[in-house]
Amino acid sequence: MLQHRDSRCQAEVYLDNNATTAVLPCAAQAVLHHMQTCFGNPSSSHSTGIKAKVELELTRQLARQVIGASSGQIVFTSGATEGIQTSIVSALLDARSRGLHGPETLLLYGATEHKAVPESLKHWNHVLQLGATVQAIPVDSHGILDTQALTLLLPKAAMICTMAANNETGVKQDLLKLEQLIRSVNPQVRWMVDCVQALGKMSLDIANTSIDYAPFSGHKLYAPKGIGFLYVRQNTPYQPFIAGGGQESGARSGTENLPGIAALHAIFTELLKSVGSVFQSEATLWQYRQQLLSALTELFPQLVLNSDVPHIVPTTINFSVPGFLSKDILDLFDAGSIRVSAGSACSSKATGSFVLDAMGLASWRSEGAVRLSFGPAMSAAELSAACAAIRRLVPVVRNCCLVLSDAQTTSTAPMPGLSQFKYEDLCSYLLVCPQSRDAVIIDPVEPLVNRLVNLVQGQGLHLKAVLETHQHQDHPSVRLDLLNALGQPALPADTDLLGWPQGMINLQIGDYQLERLATPGHSPDGQSYLLYQHQQILGAFVGDLLLPGGFGRLDLAGADSQAFVHSLQQLKSVLHGETLLLSSHDYAQRFFTTWQLVCQEVPGLADLVSSGKLTETWQQTLQQQALSLQQQSQYQCGIVEVSYSDAKALIGPAEIAALLLHNPTLQIVDVREPHEQNAGELAPLLPANATVQHWPLSQLAWALMSGALHPSQQLLLVCRSGNRSLLAAKILNRLGFDQVYNLKGGVALLS
Numbered sequence: 001m002l003q004h005r006d007s008r009c010q011a012e013v014y015l016d017n018n019a020t021t022a023v024l025p026c027a028a029q030a031v032l033h034h035m036q037t038c039f040g041n042p043s044s045s046h047s048t049g050i051k052a053k054v055e056l057e058l059t060r061q062l063a064r065q066v067i068g069a070s071s072g073q074i075v076f077t078s079g080a081t082e083g084i085q086t087s088i089v090s091a092l093l094d095a096r097s098r099g100l101h102g103p104e105t106l107l108l109y110g111a112t113e114h115k116a117v118p119e120s121l122k123h124w125n126h127v128l129q130l131g132a133t134v135q136a137i138p139v140d141s142h143g144i145l146d147t148q149a150l151t152l153l154l155p156k157a158a159m160i161c162t163m164a165a166n167n168e169t170g171v172k173q174d175l176l177k178l179e180q181l182i183r184s185v186n187p188q189v190r191w192m193v194d195c196v197q198a199l200g201k202m203s204l205d206i207a208n209t210s211i212d213y214a215p216f217s218g219h220k221l222y223a224p225k226g227i228g229f230l231y232v233r234q235n236t237p238y239q240p241f242i243a244g245g246g247q248e249s250g251a252r253s254g255t256e257n258l259p260g261i262a263a264l265h266a267i268f269t270e271l272l273k274s275v276g277s278v279f280q281s282e283a284t285l286w287q288y289r290q291q292l293l294s295a296l297t298e299l300f301p302q303l304v305l306n307s308d309v310p311h312i313v314p315t316t317i318n319f320s321v322p323g324f325l326s327k328d329i330l331d332l333f334d335a336g337s338i339r340v341s342a343g344s345a346c347s348s349k350a351t352g353s354f355v356l357d358a359m360g361l362a363s364w365r366s367e368g369a370v371r372l373s374f375g376p377a378m379s380a381a382e383l384s385a386a387c388a389a390i391r392r393l394v395p396v397v398r399n400c401c402l403v404l405s406d407a408q409t410t411s412t413a414p415m416p417g418l419s420q421f422k423y424e425d426l427c428s429y430l431l432v433c434p435q436s437r438d439a440v441i442i443d444p445v446e447p448l449v450n451r452l453v454n455l456v457q458g459q460g461l462h463l464k465a466v467l468e469t470h471q472h473q474d475h476p477s478v479r480l481d482l483l484n485a486l487g488q489p490a491l492p493a494d495t496d497l498l499g500w501p502q503g504m505i506n507l508q509i510g511d512y513q514l515e516r517l518a519t520p521g522h523s524p525d526g527q528s529y530l531l532y533q534h535q536q537i538l539g540a541f542v543g544d545l546l547l548p549g550g551f552g553r554l555d556l557a558g559a560d561s562q563a564f565v566h567s568l569q570q571l572k573s574v575l576h577g578e579t580l581l582l583s584s585h586d587y588a589q590r591f592f593t594t595w596q597l598v599c600q601e602v603p604g605l606a607d608l609v610s611s612g613k614l615t616e617t618w619q620q621t622l623q624q625q626a627l628s629l630q631q632q633s634q635y636q637c638g639i640v641e642v643s644y645s646d647a648k649a650l651i652g653p654a655e656i657a658a659l660l661l662h663n664p665t666l667q668i669v670d671v672r673e674p675h676e677q678n679a680g681e682l683a684p685l686l687p688a689n690a691t692v693q694h695w696p697l698s699q700l701a702w703a704l705m706s707g708a709l710h711p712s713q714q715l716l717l718v719c720r721s722g723n724r725s726l727l728a729a730k731i732l733n734r735l736g737f738d739q740v741y742n743l744k745g746g747v748a749l750l751s
Contacts (some may be wrong), residue, residue: 010337010680012751013382013389014565015292017220018197018316018373019341020169024222024278026270027263028221031224034262036742042256043247052258059261062268063229067195068205073232075251076261080196081116084217086241086252088120088159090213091190092128094237098188106277108153109161111136111358112143112171114194117161132158136358142311143171143359144720147181154185162191164198168355168371169307170316172202179209190236196220200271200279200376201313212236218260222377223267227260239634270377278377281297285314285376288383292317292372295390300324300403306356306365315376318356320368323450324402324729325423329370331673332402334720336393337679337751338386340372364447374481393679401458401676402451414439414459417702418531418539419481425587426475429541432461433510437564439481439618440509441466442529442541443584446478453485463488464509467499469543470523473556474635498527512538519545519571521564522552522637528567530574531705538705539580539592547583549601550640555626561614568609571595578735580701587640591731592701650744659741664689666714671697671728672747682718685750696725700731714739722746 014022023031034055040048042056060074077083107121113136121134137153138146143166154160160182165172175193182191192213198204199221206214211233218227232238232251244253269275273527281287296319297303306318321329326342333340342353352366396405418432420427429442430452439461441452456463464487466479479499483489494502500516501507507514515530522544529541544552545567554561555615575581577596585594599606608618629636651659660666670682673696682692695703697719703709715737717725722745729742743750 010389011385013338013386015372015374015386016339016341018371020219020225021222021375022692023224023263024267024377027266030262030266031259034259035326042258043245049295054453055262056256059265059268062265062272063679064630066199066268066271067231068207069231070207072207073238073251075230075232075248077228077230077252078226079219079228080194080215080217083228084116084120084194086230087192087213087215088124088278089241090237090239091159091192092124092130093239094190096128096130100158101132103131103133104156105130105132106153106157107132107134107159108137108157110145110163112166112169112301112355113163114167115160117194121161139358141359141361143169143307143355144311145173145178150181151185152191153249154182154534157186157189159190159192161194163194165202165313166355167197169318170312171307172311172313173208183210197313206231213616218264221267222375223263224260227257227264253681280378282314282375288374288378289314289317291383291387292374295387299390299394299397304365306361306369315374317372319370320365322364324368326368326370330677330722332393332397332679335672335676336389337680338389340368340370349678396675396678400678401454402675404454404458414461417699417706419698420582420701421448421451425585427582427584427586428452429582430455431509431512433512436462436482438462438464438509438510440464440507440514443468443543444478444482445475449478449482449485452482456486465495465499465507465746467529469494469528470526471497471542472584474637498525505581517570517574518565521545521560521567522554524558524560526567528571530599537574537576537579539582539701540575541582542571543584543635546581546591546593546598547638547640548586549588549603550638552638553625554622555629555682565608565614567603569612572609580705584699587636587638590726590734594735597734651741652744653749656690656716660687660689663714666716668692668716668718670694671700671717671719671725673698676720680747682747696730700728704735711736711738716741716743718743719746721748735750
């Protein structure tokens with residue numbers, strides 16, 4: 001068993017209420033009461049059933065009061081997605097009955113709509129064989145629907161779907177203005193308004209509008225998951241989505257979820273209270289927003305809001321920070337026990353937010369979008385705790401040089417050795433001697449410039465050179481931009497086009513030495529930089545000559561296949577089989593390779609290097625490579641064989657103590673980045689006899705070069721969620737580490 005949570009562990013601060021909310025105590029009590037005491041089936045005719053029926057109808061009446069629906073149907077559902085499906089099926093069947101079908105008929109939705117809406121429109125348009133055109137309505141830079149575009153589209157529309165408030169940005173639409181436009185242009189169009197993020201955050205007066213359908217969800221407002229309701233305007237076409245026993249007056253069959261409905265009863269009661277409600281006034285919510293923004297701005301002085309007053313509800317803060325991807329900030333916050341979310345799901349690719357893309361915002365804002373959302377029942381104590389938690393991260397981001405301030409000192413100990421920074425499939429490197437603070441940057445790329453500048457300035461590094469391995473054809477050089485950003489428009493020594501100081505054979509970086517080796521082939525100006533310490537080779541920066549899992553393309557202008565062979569021979573003469581090779585691109589999430597692995601993964605390469613001759617088989621291989629690369633939709637600098645092998649040794653949190661007992665020499669390796677390690681300690685979450693090494697994924701290459709990690713060790717890798725540690729396990733397995741365990745679920749399950 002793991003130790004109980006240590007006093008050094010921080011309490012969780014939950015700021016992702018637009019995703020889901022905790023159940024309010026009064027709602028939880030109502031659920032329990034209607035599961036254990038008043039548990040009857042509302043369809044039963046005996047007293048227990050009658051009590052349940054009364055609860056059902058009382059809640060329906062309260063729902064009418066909360067949304068201002070004195071007329072029309074209130075149908076209890078499993079949640080918003082079911083309400084959306086039912087609305088769309090009803091509207092599309094109505095359209096078909098009126099002869100509206102074919103590509104000239106439009107099914108409209110706001111471009112920033114939750115994916116449940118367009119995906120449902122496409123699905124039911126196909127299933128019902130309507131053959132209509134599903135089309136997005138554009139929005140402006142504030143996220144407001146473009147009324148000019150809508151005016152042109154409406155005459156042909158059979159259905160229009162809009163939102164009351166957006167789940168990512170909090171942007172609210174002017175429903176009154178929309179109604180006037182919609183009904184003046186197309187009085188018969190069926191109009192659905194997604195009200196999921198509106199309840200408790202903005203006033204609604206549904207009955208006094210011509211909205212046809214309005215789905216709501218309970219778990220977005222402190223009720224359990226699995227309960228919601230749908231408003232249907234009086235005389236609006238309605239098709240039951242679920243048939244059966246005829247519950248809900250035939251509108252939605254299936255025994256009603258009475259515990260969930262009772263929870264809604266408790267929530268509605270609180271919403272309707274004039275005094276003493278757990279829900280805050282709108283003025284208070286705006287004050288809370290401002291206090292959270294103040295704390296966020298202390299943490300990130302360059303913070304940019306992606307949505308703002310007067311276009312938003314107060315409970316959503318969507319922001320980006322120059323130089324940061326969403327994942328960077330999420331990892332930092334999560335390590336500090338603050339739960340927020342990105343504009344879209346994170347992955348190894350910086351996919352960005354489709355909502356911010358639709359608003360036309362810059363890609364860095366989309367790829368760096370973070371959503372902080374609090375609930376309308378947030379207490380003053382919870383607000384204070386949230387602001388304090390955010391402010392606790394201020395020294396972390398400054399000490400780790402994620403941001404710089406006027407008060408920044410150079411006393412921070414530099415990150416020693418080699419760091420590998422990645423953006424999608426691009427790799428940049430920072431080599432630092434901690435004693436002399438000498439540094440070199442190799443192959444910088446534009447998205448990482450801000451990060452590199454902060455590290456160099458924040459750690460007081462002496463930059464000896466900014467090097468490139470070749471002139472890249474897939475992205476422009478930012479070497480001079482980086483130097484300008486550092487206030488060094490030119491380094492002391494004159495340099496060539498790739499940044500190497502003129503007249504120098506070797507480049508000394510404190511205890512380390514770089515030697516240059518001309519390696520054309522992929523590019524006529526290709527250079528490899530050999531890294532030595534005390535005359536021992538540690539690694540080689542090979543650009544795109546060789547890639548983890550493959551080699552660089554040879555069909556570009558200036559490429560030379562015979563020079564490629566000669567360059568490989570040159571490299572082989574100075575490398576050991578296990579010397580790490582560091583490339584400019586990593587298309588397969590392998591981070592680096594070795595000469596031995598290259599020979600294993602590229603059939604015939606070893607024979608090619610030995611003979612020095614391009615055989616007919618190799619010529620055919622190169623022709624196939626060129627054809628394949630030219631047919632790809634995205635430019636790549638080489639072909640890589642992607643392996644989907646998995647780390648086999650997964651360990652659950654409860655198994656750690658037993659693992660340590662049977663393997664006392666086991667090393668736990670924290671592969672989170674330094675800012676995460678500083679924001680949230682790992683040791684308090686582990687058994688007392690556990691020893692932890694801190695090797696961020698960005699320094700995994702250095703851990704191997706320096707000999708800190710070697711194949712004979714038993715290792716348990718840990719990260720925030722288990723994803724990066726799994727990746728690190730795969731990398732190490734590939735290098736011959738066969739005693740590597742990965743902690744399933746990561747720190748998230750430990751905490």
